[in-house]
Amino acid sequence: MTKIAVIGTGYVGLTTGTCFAHMGHEVVCADIDEDKIAILSSGKVPFVEDGLDRLVKECLESGKLRFVVGAKNAVADCEVAFLCVPTPQCANGSADLSFIEAATREIAALLPPGAIVVNKSTVPVGSTRVVEATLERPDVTVISNPEFLREGSAVGDFLGPDRIVIGSENQAAASKVSSLYLGISAPIVVTDPASAETIKYAANAFLATKLSFVNAIAAICEGVGADVSDVMRGLGYDNRIGPEFLRPGPGWGGSCLPKDTRAMVRIAKDAGYDFKLLRGVIEINEDQFDRVVDKLEAAVGGSLQGRNVAIWGLTFKAGTDDLRDSPSLTIASGLVGRGAVIRAYDPTVAADWDGGPSEIEIVDDPLVVCNGADVLAVLTEWDEFRSVSPRAVGERMENRAVVDARNCLDRALWQRHEFDYRGIGR
Numbered sequence: 323m324t325k326i327a328v329i330g331t332g333y334v335g336l337t338t339g340t341c342f343a344h345m346g347h348e349v350v351c352a353d354i355d356e357d358k359i360a361i362l363s364s365g366k367v368p369f370v371e372d373g374l375d376r377l378v379k380e381c382l383e384s385g386k387l388r389f390v391v392g393a394k395n396a397v398a399d400c401e402v403a404f405l406c407v408p409t410p411q412c413a414n415g416s417a418d419l420s421f422i423e424a425a426t427r428e429i430a431a432l433l434p435p436g437a438i439v440v441n442k443s444t445v446p447v448g449s450t451r452v453v454e455a456t457l458e459r460p461d462v463t464v465i466s467n468p469e470f471l472r473e474g475s476a477v478g479d480f481l482g483p484d485r486i487v488i489g490s491e492n493q494a495a496a497s498k499v500s501s502l503y504l505g506i507s508a509p510i511v512v513t514d515p516a517s518a519e520t521i522k523y524a525a526n527a528f529l530a531t532k533l534s535f536v537n538a539i540a541a542i543c544e545g546v547g548a549d550v551s552d553v554m555r556g557l558g559y560d561n562r563i564g565p566e567f568l569r570p571g572p573g574w575g576g577s578c579l580p581k582d583t584r585a586m587v588r589i590a591k592d593a594g595y596d597f598k599l600l601r602g603v604i605e606i607n608e609d610q611f612d613r614v615v616d617k618l619e620a621a622v623g624g625s626l627q628g629r630n631v632a633i634w635g636l637t638f639k640a641g642t643d644d645l646r647d648s649p650s651l652t653i654a655s656g657l658v659g660r661g662a663v664i665r666a667y668d669p670t671v672a673a674d675w676d677g678g679p680s681e682i683e684i685v686d687d688p689l690v691v692c693n694g695a696d697v698l699a700v701l702t703e704w705d706e707f708r709s710v711s712p713r714a715v716g717e718r719m720e721n722r723a724v725v726d727a728r729n730c731l732d733r734a735l736w737q738r739h740e741f742d743y744r745g746i747g748r
């Protein structure tokens with residue numbers, strides 16, 4: 323059992339702290355947001371993350387998990403402190419380290435002698451050294467231990483990871499942090515801090531590359547009359563390629579891939595390398611948003627001016643309520659730009675939400691949103707969409723047309739109900 327402090331209770335920090343508590347460690351999680359700490363202390367999780375609320379409750383009850391306001395109140399007797407604060411994007415594409423630096427300054431004088439600080443936030447290569455320099459505590463070792471958690475399946479990813487990466491030149495500290503994961507069966511890659519930090523960016527850049535590649539192949543499939551689902555099945559069985567991350571879509575988004583790919587281009591530039599491949603990957607993704615808008619335009623007969631578009635799904639993927647860098651919102655803005663009138667439904671977005679383009683009307687029912695629509699756009703792959711009756715949808719629409727940007731509906735079924743069905747790459 324180790325005494326652990328976790329600074330930052332976003333989906334990474336909260337999952338990390340809660341899972342460590344679940345594994346038997348004694349964990350204190352800190353955040354600057356007082357309201358959030360009050361909610362968490364009452365056993366509730368203020369965002370959608372499968373299985374996390376149950377685990378938080380369990381660990382609060384066992385006494386293994388506590389929540390406090392302010393980093394300085396979490397570290398007094400910790401052995402290991404995890405930094406899990408956001409690293410938003412600066413105007414020039416690089417990562418903004420101000421939250422990391424502020425948290426580091428706050429805990430510097432309070433860390434017990436010989437403590438270990440672990441950087442879990444996604445930080446530019448070299449940041450482990452920046453944290454070391456900010457701490458000014460030669461007795462404290464700073465380690466990089468990047469996370470590979472996906473929103474929506476973060477708990478499962480934490481407890482069953484593909485690998486654990488630890489970046490440190492101090493062997494004793496690396497062993498101590500490795501030992502926190504005892505009981506989890508996964509290869510542990512111990513390396514230097516710069517390599518660990520690079521692994522994180524390279525992983526997200528590679529995943530984005532895979533997705534843009536898939537979306538590009540989907541576009542070609544449409545041109546040559548192939549079916550991208552079969553093409554990807556044929557690719558995925560190749561062990562060197564693998565079946566994951568081969569689903570075409572409306573473009574990739576979220577709080578990580580867009581930010582990290584842009585940061586990687588910047589890191590490469592600073593290192594003297596023009597990462598043309600990754601710039602192309604980002605460009606293909608931006609084209610993909612436009613391609614979906616084009617498909618919707620074609621589905622209503624060539625002009626979106628004054629046409630009603632019903633949207634199913636606003637979050638950047640299913641299983642989360644996160645709207646950051648969501649392709650749906652970019653596509654909605656593109657539609658509004660071409661004169662369309664938008665109504666949208668998402669199971670996690672309330673009708674009074676006012677965070678998106680102001681022209682979007684949010685409706686709290688997947689059928690009502692289709693009233694009078696000229697076309698339905700499926701932009702997030704929520705399970706519930708698969709079970710909505712196309713007959714009921716068709717009866718409400720002005721025109722039976724659907725653009726399924728996630729290929730998640732039963733195409734044959736919707737066609738049987740006389741829908742003009744357009745998917746991606748099929």
Ligand code: UGA
Nearest residue numbers: 469470471472473567568569570571574575576578638639
């Ligand atoms: C991503 C990585 O998958 C995690 O490993 C990483 O830890 C995390 O970023 C991070 O850096 O913190 P996440 O942002 O939760 O996780 O989302 P993903 O599941 O990777 O999906 C990213 C985007 O790709 C979404 O818009 C999703 O809809 C899209 N996607 C994903 C597809 O279009 N097709 C697929 O087959 C898979």
